[in-house]
Amino acid sequence: MHEWFCGPTAFHCLRTPPQVKSLYPLFPDIGFPAGRRQVKHDYDGSTGWANVLGPLPLHAIVRDPSLRRPSLVVKPRVWTGDLPAGAFYDDEDLGITYASPAFTVFTMASQLSITQMIMAMYELTGSWSIYRPNREIQIQIDHMENTRLAWVGGWQQVRTTRGLATSLWKRGPLITTHELLAFARGISGMRNAQKYLRAAARVQGNTASPLEARLSMLLSLPPREGGEGFPPFFANYRIAYSHTAATLAGKHTCYADIFFPATETHPAIDVECHGHSVHDGDAQGGVDANRSLALQHMGIEVIHVTHEQLTDIDRFEAFCDHLAARLRFKRRSKTEAMLNRRDTLRSELFGSWETLGGGLAVT
Missing domain, CATH: 3.40.960 (Endonuclease; Chain A)
Incomplete structure (x- = not known):
């Protein structure tokens, strides 16, 4: 099988800085038992594949219904029809194919609430990303910075005024709000297409941090959805x-x-x-x-x-x-239902952004 990663796996990959990806070899061919065993063997540990692709099982699109059987390594999603235009692109350095930003969110629609979908879209359209390296990966990132080899692809880790590394990274937007909405036209009539469109229509534009994204949602969403309108x-x-x-x-x-x-x-x-x-x-x-x-x-x-x-x-x-x-x-004065929705919205917004989409939270 060809690895067409989607959903939470693709989202984690989109969040992973090029500095981290550059530390890894080609991904094993999981179309064969030996490749799946190799991935399982390499997954645990300080520099395993979890740092790039998130937790197992890996979510992947398969074109052949005979490959629908899940395993500990792969959770397949059968897609027999035509794929939307621009749904995937190749990562030649890792030897994998994973979903585009828009298709990634669409393939997470059944797992995320509307609020969480909007949050994911804000991150992908923003000039920032959330990725927390573990201790071993952070040591290598620090070494790259000291040898002036950092900031591959425009990604830069934000540090506190004391110089401590954070999970916030600065980078160029991965997709625009216009492209999010344009993608919706290509999935019209598909399951979860309306949910995707509702979320995309709520994104106000390019933000520069998760705090700005949270404030944008709190101010812009209508009261019936928990915002201030x-x-x-x-x-x-x-x-x-x-x-x-x-x-x-x-x-x-x-x-x-x-x-x-x-x-x-x-x-x-x-x-x-x-x-x-x-x-x-x-x-x-x-x-x-x-x-x-x-x-x-x-x-x-x-x-x-x-x-x-x-x-x-x-x-x-x-x-x-x-x-x-x-x-x-x-x-507007809020009804009891609006107040309940407000509390639900705030609970989702101020939860852990790092684990959005089922990603890893590294301490």
Whole structure:
């Protein structure tokens, strides 16, 4: 059989930085018993295949119904019809084929809730990824960094102000929101196609961190789905400074995390998310102050929100009241059903993003 990995296996592979993939040989041919035994033998351990493909069994598309029997190594999914255009691409370094970002989410639709599908889409369309190396892999990544061989393919591990490695990686988006929606046309009529389309329609745009993705979902989803239903906004919106603003900021452009364009009733508003990894420290505080002053000079109001203000429901309610007042937006009163859905949404959003899709959580 040819390894056409899909679902959680493909999602884990899409999350794995090229730096990690470069440490591995060609994947064994699991079309034969010897190959499956080799994978099982190599799977456990500090540098086993679980670091690239996630936990066993591996999810794979098979074209021959005779290969539908699952094993400890492979969980096959028979697909006898035509595959959507652009459903797979090859990884020549590993010798495997795995699903494209859009097809990966589609093949996880039966396993994920709508909220989880939207979360996965935000990660794939965002300029970030979640991957936590184990201790042995991290040592090799650190060595690559020290020898200036890191950042293959534009991937860069985010570190705290103390230099500690995190599970957050910066990289270019793997797919655009437009491509997500375009893919939906190719799967029209298939099982879970409507669920996929509903999720894709909820993605507001390219975010730069999981915190921004969480805030985007909390603000944009309608109250019947647990969100606040705020007016449309742009995520990771590019702003070109005026001459004076550029002098104040020391830069020519910036990117607003959440940007509400100006209307006749309110000014433009930039909502900035502050997480611990990249915003702590005196130096970053000075950058943020300069940036805020530059934007305010241009008539753009800046509102800062922290991780703690998002996770604490009372503080989040106070933040939403403030934002709604600045936007001249009337928040809807929530029914008991809406409040229950809100709690469910927050439970999913603030759970472990690392294990989204059934991935490994490495401590």
